[in-house]
Amino acid sequence: MNWTIEVVSVPVSDVDRAKTFYADQLGFAVDHDTSVSDDVRFVQLTPRGSGCSVVLSNSHEGMSPGSLRGVQLVVNDIKAARAELVERGVDVSEIIVYAEEGQRPARDGDDLNNVGFCRFSDPDGNSWAIQQITARD
Template structure:
């Protein structure tokens, strides 16, 4: 039996602002934006190539806006991902190499496979990491 993670609820304070951030700045696809049932609004967005979506909305969760930390995306080129996010106006960290001894700034000659990361937050402070994985064991 497969157990697939399909949706993660992300708590936000302003649905339109969050939708614009995730769609226009981060580049997620807007799957749907539904209004009107039981006073709820549901917006589902999916990262390109992902089998898992995020849902933002009104009246969906008791989690405080900005309280979700540790969401992680995976890309095959973290430097290119950083450049794309920065070009779109996202405040994004420099590329870091993460190891058991801690994190350090990436050098140009570093092999970033599995250890290269960048970080950003949405307008409410929900925190994301982006990891480079080009091969898996």
């Protein structure tokens, strides 16, 4: 039996602002935008190539806007991914690596596979990491 993660809930304060960020700046595809009531709305978006979507809502029970931490997007070229986000106006960190000496800025010649990361936050402060994985065992 497969156990798959299909949706990550992202609590936001302003659904329109978040939808614009995730669709226009990150390039996620909008799957649906559903209003349940005047006070509750869900927008589902999916990153290119992903089997997992995000759902933005102003009504996530027990989660306050900006409280999401630890979700990682995986790419096969972190330099290109970071450059795309910068071009789209996203405030994204420099690329860092986790090496024997600890966390440090990436250097020319570093093998970034599995250890290369950069980070960004959405307008509410939900934080994301991008990790480079070019091959899996």
